[in-house]
Amino acid sequence: MKLLRKNVTKAFALLLGVMFLLSIGGASAGSNYIVPTGLKDISNVPRSFFVKPDGTPNVKIVVGSYSKAEDVASAADIAAALGSILYKEEEAKNIAVKLRKAGETDVALEQVIYRYDYQTMTVDHGLPYNSGLVNWSKSYDELPADYWFNGASYTANYSTWASSFSAQFKVKDSDAVNGDYLYGWDIEINELSLLPIDPADWKGIAPPKQADIEIPSRRIVVSVDYTLYNYTVKKIKVVREAYPEWGVPEKTVVVNESRIGNSIDVELDNGTIVGVISPGVGAGDEFTLLGTKYHVFSIGRGSFTAGEVLGTGWFAQNESKLLGNSRWEITLIGADPLQEKAIVTVKDTKTGELYGPVVLKLGEPKNVVVSGDTVELQLKLEALSENLILGKIAQISGYGNIKTYSSGTYVEYNDQRWIMSVDSDGKYIKRISMTNEDELIGNPLDVLGIYTIKYSFDMRSLNEKDVDFDINRDGKITDTSFVVAKATITILENHPKIHELVLSVGDRIPGTDYVISGVEGVKNIVLKTPTQPITILDTEVNFVNPTSNYILVGSNRANLLTSMIFGHYHLPVDFRVWFGEYPVLGYIPHCDLLKGRGVIIVAGSTPKATRKAATILMQYIAGLS
Template identity: 35%
Template sequence: MKVRKIAALAVGAAMVGATLGYANAAMPGKEFFVKDGMPNVKIVVGANAPSTMDVASAADIALAIGSLLYTSEEVKASGVSVVVKKDITDDPDDITIYKYFYSTVKGPITAEEWSDLPGDYWWNGSAYNGSYDDWVAAYQTLPWMYEVEDMDGIDEDFKVDWDFSIDEIHLIPTDPDDWDENDIDQPPKDAKLQIPKGAFKVLLNYTISNWSVEVDLGKDSQWGIPYSESFNIIDDDKPDPNEIADEYDVDPSDVKINFKGYVYEGVASGDTFTVLGNSYYVLNVIDKAFEYGKDHGEVWFRLGDIKDYDGYKVKAVDISVYENRALVEVTSPNGIDQLVILKKDEEKDVFGNGGIILTLTDTFVGIDSNLIATIQVVTNKKKIESGDELVAGWKAEITTGTNSDGDKVIKWITLSNADDIEEKTVDVLGKYKVYYKLQTWTKDEADANYDINDDGDKKDELMTAKAMIVIEPTERVYETKELAVGGELDGWIIESIKGETYTKVTPMVPTEPITVLDTEVDVNAVDSNLILVGGPVANAITKYLVDQGLSTVDWKNSDGDLEYIEDAFGTFDVLIVAGKDRYATREAAKELMQYLAQL
């Protein structure tokens, strides 16, 4: 159905008897609908319209007009502050394992392509003049070790660092794909990294110490007064005096570090601690092992009480104060029932799998004469010993000791990969990506105007190469700083903050309804532009304009029209949205919505 836009009719102020003529524009401009960001029109729908579809059309038109309710102005931005950011990512150096450069060859470069690269420029621990096997052996004597600070903790106090090392690495070529490790002479074009079982280690030290640090800053040059700075460091490792000396630009001998005591002497029973972000509540610490689970504490049971613990239902069936015993019925999460006799201070693993463990601690008669049993409830109890997988894929070596109170504690845990790792990109605890990379460069002697390979001409194209184990942070870390006028950045004072001109848009909210019924409109006192939804049958105001000869559309046969009449009511204009039936009116309303979307 094609909606027609009828040319605007220019109606004289007196309307009746005026000469009709076509205006230049077929549709009203934006000010017909809105002015100063507020509605400048009312939508009129017939009170006795035979179809509610006209009401829906009026609602859609109102919604479209709502998108125009705003004011805009060109303003100049005047910032009160600026936010700057600095990349503070801890980015370890890559490990160069092969280097075929003039500086390592100590003579002319002769390789013209990858297959010409010599096999004796691998790092051997002291220089780039070894074989691939020399590099594998040299790496094991000085493996990559790194630390990520404050990743795990005790009772949500995250002071435990991840001290990790990859003690052995091998290359498994993927290009050439018919090589194995024994074929490696020159560096492969591409390769996987293989880390043997147990070679990837992570040390978690749960003894957190307080260290006092005093830095001797010498004497000031004017008066000779000695200065120093003192502070404390809480960490699982002893602070490095060399790092502190570098920070203060002093000699390491000017840094004094003293142990002041333990903040945590380890992880004891009743502590919650984390391992690679996984949380464990410790029930008991044993030599090179510990038990963990969920301790629900000591719970009071009256006779007949039923209580739920992690899916296990416990019902007190009988309580004997005289014998200090209790009979309970326990239902497992999968519906298995078990009657259990509990004796005082005797631990009972109800289903034999650590799912729920009950210990009767006392029985007595309450003040209301009810029989009461107090029962210690523990669920999901498990035991981890050295050599077990604590976290999936990681075997744990658990070092235990005794704290100053004589209690058993976990001192530290060393995790190691339970299986060989063979990947193109090795994920290091979600913090770093480690992978092999070969870089090659070519140089044309003619372009360089130099006999690079010293063969008496300048016609060759030569190649150099470097192979690396790339260590790349998984995510960049940024520190932000907000600076206002008068602030300082790297010695520069912020004098002013200038901004460019931009368009400021302010949404406006109407305070009066814009959709009314035709029975609410007095044709002798119209006070705004009107959008009339519906033809002369559905809308009394449309009929009025037809009767006055102002609306000239043949609405009985209209497939949907938009008729714009200027000065229909004094200085106010009218837009009729109508057709021969409700469907035609609906099409006209859609056309108007599309028009409004373009304003």
């Protein structure tokens, strides 16, 4: 009965204390912490409380001599947060301005595949200039069937054009080995046909008004040569300008400019190979193939074993996120730096299937998802650490679709199946070619996510009376319109080139009369590293000549200075009764005990509550940066 009465009395006192604080503004409205009566909310603390104008610390963090480990950790967390605002802004000098402009999408190939006009009638078909044009077409239905391009002239029909269509183009510096984009592509399309949107409206004579492009299976080949050469290109260099008024001609010399690239680059630059820099891709290298990055584990003759590089990321305990841009979501369940282990679960976001828990050992690859001869997901624990703010964290990397690739292996790009051809000698991958296995249909038609192929048809008409001219040369000018027509296949790069120009003060912007006279409002951030401790014990505070503001960590039982201030301002001394489990935060702009210096109280009735208070203050400090 006595015990019950004692508990009821304690609860009643706690209730009265909280009601009293609320009634006089002791609790910060809408927040998760208590502001003691007479103190200000920390939202009133200016940045100058923490940092001097020169970017150096203006505050000391005071830990009680009798503090527990949690209070010490809280002080360390606050000190880490302070580091984010210890800097000084200075006016930037000698600034260069980078102008960026997205250019037009590069046209890799544009081929007119049907052309019916005055020139193709008279030149390609040899019709007489004056008498041979009387049957000039007046409408789409009258367009002739034999004006398709046969590779040399516009004299073929549709079936001949479709079976003989071919296009070859080369692209520089599109793939990389170990981050160096020095490897170009060789692309060849050997057959192409048109599928009219409305088959009933097309007779196979003139080009369809609207159509999809169809490329049959195995009619596109994309090749990448991974041998890297040092080559030279002949360039003309002007060594003396011309002075025509005196009859002095320009003087030039031919110089050999040294370059690096694969066989595609050499061919496009009309270069001369001097030597081999790298014979190909070796085991342990990372290379890209049509933009997808692979890590090579081993190389055979005509084959290699590799996996897609998914990326590397840091994970906090209980954090879930995708590994790179992959479909695999990793959750860190736990980490033990002492045993050098981490436990994770894995979710396939494509299928929803869950895997694990999986134990990862530091530095040891772990096959997590295996399907037949393919390792769909391999994870590796790269590093372990214990962060004062995030807790235990782990760095995890991953590879996907690890398998052996050889000639005949199927790979998928943008939901299109392609067949691989591999040229390797047991030490190096020399060349890889890809051929489409799937039939490709569309307009525009995407190829490997890199190129877009478009078909277009254009027909125009012109009336003789409108131009007062005898267009069909029949000796009369009548109210009759005659048509011309053109169909085109265009191959475009999917991503426009970004053009950059760096200008300094005094430079003229090309194509305008504007000169850059100056750049305003640009600041340099100068980081300031503390040269003296900013965390001290309560027994080390200089009351006679305080030189900074103070952040007091810990309750009045743990921190002597907190106890003195609570007594001086007649604040409650029993934290548990008056504040319960709430974090306690309060701001004194000018503290009498410290010669007018500012003070922030970071406390709680338990170390756990103090930790919560420290976290709230850290978030406030982060918002000042």
